[in-house]
Amino acid sequence: MSLDMVSLEILAEGGEEQERECAKKILPVRAKGNLLLCTLLLGNTMVNGANAPSSTSFQILALQLFSRSPKPGPQHSLLF
Numbered sequence: 001m002s003l004d005m006v007s008l009e010i011l012a013e014g015g016e017e018q019e020r021e022c023a024k025k026i027l028p029v030r031a032k033g034n035l036l037l038c039t040l041l042l043g044n045t046m047v048n049g050a051n052a053p054s055s056t057s058f059q060i061l062a063l064q065l066f067s068r069s070p071k072p073g074p075q076h077s078l079l080f
Contacts, residue, residue: 005030 003011003023008030011023029036 003030 003026005027008023008027011019012027013020015023
């Protein structure tokens with residue numbers, strides 16, 4: 001993925017056999033580089049958004065489990 005399009009095309013035409021095969025597989029992906037970048041960024045944003053509620057729930061649970069108070073007070077009544 002670090003090679004530019006010209007280098008990939010050179011490898012696809014005249015490199016060693018394994019390099020030619022790999023370059024031919026990567027060329028279509030690199031040709032649509034903006035689409036690849038947008039797809040990765042949107043996917044990352046969706047995963048981070050989906051993890052936010054579970055992360056918050058885990059933090060609240062961890063605070064309750066490891067707090068020093070012997071009994072949950074009224075401020076913790078929503079979770080019990």
